[in-house]
Amino acid sequence: MQLNPTIREIRESATLAINQRVSALRQGGRTIWHFGFGQSPFPVHPKMQDALRQNAFRKEYLPTLGLPALREVICSFHREHFQYEFAPDHVIIGPGSKELIFQALYLLEGPLILPAPCWVSYAPQGEICGKPVVPVVAEKTDGYKVRAEQLRSAGRELPAGQKIMILNSPNNPTGAVYSADELQALAQVCRELNIIVISDEIYSHVCFNGTPAKGIGLFYPEGTIVTGGLSKAFSAGGYRLGFLAAPAEMTGFIKAIATLASETFSCVSSPVQYSAIVAFSDDSDVMEYVNQCTSLHHVAGDYLYERFTEMSLGCVRPEGGFYLFPDFAPFRRSLEGLGIAGSPDLCRYLLEHVDVAMLPGTDFCHPAEELTCRVTSVDYDGGAVFEASLTQPELGCDFIETHCPNLKDGCDALKNFLESF
Ligand SMILES: Cc1ncc(COP(=O)(O)O)c(C=O)c1O
16 A cells, blocks of 8 residues: 555654553553653533533534634633634634644645744644744753744744744643743744744643733734644543634635635534533633642642752743653763663653653654653542642642652652662
8 A cells, every 4th residue: 555655754643652552551550650641630620511411412514614602702712811802703613723733734835943842743743744844942041942033043044935833832841931021022033034823822721820821922913823722721632622713914824724624624523612612701610620720730840840850850840731841961871871862762761660651852853862851740630639629728749749649659760760870
């Protein structure tokens, strides 16, 4: 059988692959501390579940752009929380923001600039679309955030004409959140160099400073496409619903993506769209729930940060999301003694010999010689932890050690391993 040569070069998504490997090892009786898979552990809010149940009878196809009432609440929600001015007919609902990012990359001409470390799927998606992929690697000393100057020099090396960049804040894999000043400086460069930004804001409500994370669209509305969805703050990854919103200047783009969607996925499941209306309608119960879940992500992220720092792993304190990006460079010599030369070797070793699952930095466009890994902070029973958190006056390390034992035990296993050198 002949396969499309582009796809032959691309592996299955690394995050899904590690999850399957961990499941297989666990089924075989092994205890594995799972720092590998980034799924929110909390239950979907009961009001969203009710809406899903109550609308189960709706079997009709919906308009390709999505349910008008849903697109309207998405616009109001983003006006209220982010001061974005999107029109409902410039919003499209898709089966996850991942698919919509892919469709946008398929439609937009130009090379793909990726501030790195960056999410696992961006580079493969760009490659499937036949684009040159240009990672711009941020420094740990800059909190893993790309500086405007770095972007300017990378952009100037590319041929004149349109370019695309995917910016993700709060960031998977580093937990970094760009400040308003940093976004403004990047916006200036994007304007100068004709860079269209896909602002991946799937974690915008999982931000630890008490307000939703600001997006670059605030400073560069005419050139920014925003994506988001139900998967992270609303804990409903398996509902498979995301949105993409484009500014008034991009009418042609919205028409093109509506055409592509109509020839591919047609529309998203109708009961799920009704459930999403509840998510985006700023219901006070739902938002309180989202904020409590974010507080738990915050305290779990802080716990892992403290433990990793204590072990002398280089790490930046996460400001949002549910990820950390520790650096094993201080142990390079000793790791080399075990035949470990880079992050893929390191992750293989940790899974096989330390029972700890993490993903190598290379999967996130981080250089192969680095010893960085992506860690997730969500290996706990979200329902039980949420309930327990309601009775606590304060959430801190003790709470995590009592209620999220896998995070503690995984850290202990890692600490024992590093102390063996
Ligand atoms: C940075 C980032 N963007 C996008 C997605 C995809 O989200 P969705 O479930 O909306 O496709 C994820 C999911 O892991 C992610 O981490």
